[in-house]
Amino acid sequence: MVGPRPIPHWLGVLLGQKFFDPCILHESAKKNEKNIFCLNCCITICPHCLPLHRHHRRLQIRRYVYQDVIRLSDAQKLINCSLVQPYTTNSAKVIFLNERPMSRPFRGSGNLCVKCDRSLQDPFLFCSLSCKVHPIFTLPNFDVLTMPLLLFLSLFSTVNLMSFFRNMHAG
Ligand SMILES: [Zn+2]
Ligand SMILES: [Zn+2]
Ligand SMILES: [Zn+2]
Numbered sequence: 509m510v511g512p513r514p515i516p517h518w519l520g521v522l523l524g525q526k527f528f529d530p531c532i533l534h535e536s537a538k539k540n541e542k543n544i545f546c547l548n549c550c551i552t553i554c555p556h557c558l559p560l561h562r563h564h565r566r567l568q569i570r571r572y573v574y575q576d577v578i579r580l581s582d583a584q585k586l587i588n589c590s591l592v593q594p595y596t597t598n599s600a601k602v603i604f605l606n607e608r609p610m611s612r613p614f615r616g617s618g619n620l621c622v623k624c625d626r627s628l629q630d631p632f633l634f635c636s637l638s639c640k641v642h643p644i645f646t647l648p649n650f651d652v653l654t655m656p657l658l659l660f661l662s663l664f665s666t667v668n669l670m671s672f673f674r675n676m677h678a679g
Contacts, residue, residue, distance in 0.1 A: 515641045521550045523605055523638045527569045527576050543569045570602060577602040592640050593632035604636035
């Protein structure tokens with residue numbers, strides 16, 4: 509089994525960024541909200557900063573229900589977004605960058621984000637990119653992607669699990 513892969517530096521920075529503040533370099537300009545992330549420089553820029561980052565890889569940040577989101581089609585070019593629940597806005601699919609604060613603790617059954625317990629539609633395991641890439645456990649060699657497997661295995665009793673492994677070795 510492979511150990512947890514460190515997340516790319518730019519991704520760690522992206523998930524800790526604050527967007528939509530006015531750009532201090534273009535204070536007097538209109539539409540100076542910093543809503544673009546430059547992957548090469550690992551900084552957040554405004555549309556007026558673009559000429560300096562023309563040849564850099566960039567990600568457009570959008571707003572949906574007052575939260576930062578990115579288009580799924582943009583994100584998929586850079587990272588594997590499987591198991592993160594997408595939402596549709598303006599006929600485009602978007603995913604949340606970070607988990608959203610919940611007004612009250614959610615006590616329900618059904619499908620929940622494995623990291624933050626937000627309720628999700630069925631095949632998805634994570635409510636946001638951040639919930640997917642930040643490890644749930646800090647144990648060494650624990651890959652966040654083995655979580656579904658563990659959840660699945662925990663459905664069996666210990667006895668069944670033992671015979672499952674025995675059969676696996678015998679076979
Ligand atoms: Zn700027
Ligand atoms: Zn740049
Ligand atoms: Zn979550």
